[in-house]
Amino acid sequence: MEHPEIVFDSVSVDFGGRTALRDVSVSLDQRRIGVIGSNGSGKSTFARMLNGLVLPSSGAVRVHGLDPARQSKLLRRRVGFIFSNPDVQIVMPTVAEDVAFSLRGRGFTAAEAGARVSAVLDRFGLTTHSEAPAHSLSGGQKQLLALCSILVGEPGLLVADEPTALLDAVNSRRIADHLLDELPQQLVLVTHDLRMAARCDVVLRFDAGRLVESGAPGDVVGRYEREHA
Numbered sequence: 763m764e765h766p767e768i769v770f771d772s773v774s775v776d777f778g779g780r781t782a783l784r785d786v787s788v789s790l791d792q793r794r795i796g797v798i799g800s801n802g803s804g805k806s807t808f809a810r811m812l813n814g815l816v817l818p819s820s821g822a823v824r825v826h827g828l829d830p831a832r833q834s835k836l837l838r839r840r841v842g843f844i845f846s847n848p849d850v851q852i853v854m855p856t857v858a859e860d861v862a863f864s865l866r867g868r869g870f871t872a873a874e875a876g877a878r879v880s881a882v883l884d885r886f887g888l889t890t891h892s893e894a895p896a897h898s899l900s901g902g903q904k905q906l907l908a909l910c911s912i913l914v915g916e917p918g919l920l921v922a923d924e925p926t927a928l929l930d931a932v933n934s935r936r937i938a939d940h941l942l943d944e945l946p947q948q949l950v951l952v953t954h955d956l957r958m959a960a961r962c963d964v965v966l967r968f969d970a971g972r973l974v975e976s977g978a979p980g981d982v983v984g985r986y987e988r989e990h991a
């Protein structure tokens with residue numbers, strides 16, 4: 763299935779003299795886009811550009827036709843961002859309130875918002891926890907809650923930066939399976955887990971701020987594994 767395009771045109775990012783991305787050009791319309799590379803190679807910087815958290819120092823970015831520098835509000839509605847640590851994303855006391863918070867200011871009636879919250883909690887198996895304090899959930903359940911709070915707003919693109927880094931094997935697989943196999947949305951997945959990357963439709967590999975490869979997961983992940991064996 764083709765998705766709207768993510769386009770980087772000669773994008774560089776400098777943080778006070780340190781170059782995080784160098785002359786990155788790529789066009790992507792696949793559903794599952796994996797991003798790999800060693801520590802400090804620029805993966806998170808690339809991911810953060812997709813919702814305008816980081817803007818280019820030079821070059822241009824377009825995400826689903828939007829310019830992050832000029833259309834940040836529209837972009838943030840369109841792009842959901844999930845971090846490895848769900849604690850930084852949980853903002854309200856209970857599970858249901860946290861999910862509902864994402865729908866504030868969107869013009870839904872209380873009944874419509876309630877129906878959306880119930881549906882997403884049901885989909886991710888959190889219905890029985892809906893009135894529980896969010897911070898009483900396990901790490902895996904918190905990551906599912908963070909996902910619910912993002913998906914309830916129906917973003918067209920989900921960016922996940924190491925979403926399974928803090929999870930045990932069972933919860934990692936659960937989140938990975940949701941992201942890779944079940945979601946209809948376009949996904950940009952930053953990961954050190956090469957098995958997850960291998961399940962994407964295309965993989966980008968960064969090295970020292972450069973996009974050094976993009977292509978079929980078998981090729982890109984395979985070469986990376988051989989070089990780092």
Ligand SMILES: Nc1ncnc2c1ncn2[C@@H]1O[C@H](COP(=O)(O)OP(=O)(O)OP(=O)(O)O)[C@@H](O)[C@H]1O
Pocket residue numbers: 777780781782799800801802803804805806807808
């Ligand atoms: N806000 C910032 N201020 C200064 N330097 C930054 C900032 N964000 C990133 N950098 C630098 O940019 C480079 C790329 O960082 P980035 O976080 O994108 O790498 P990464 O590939 O995601 O690394 P990791 O795998 O360790 O998460 C690094 O040298 C980092 O120190």
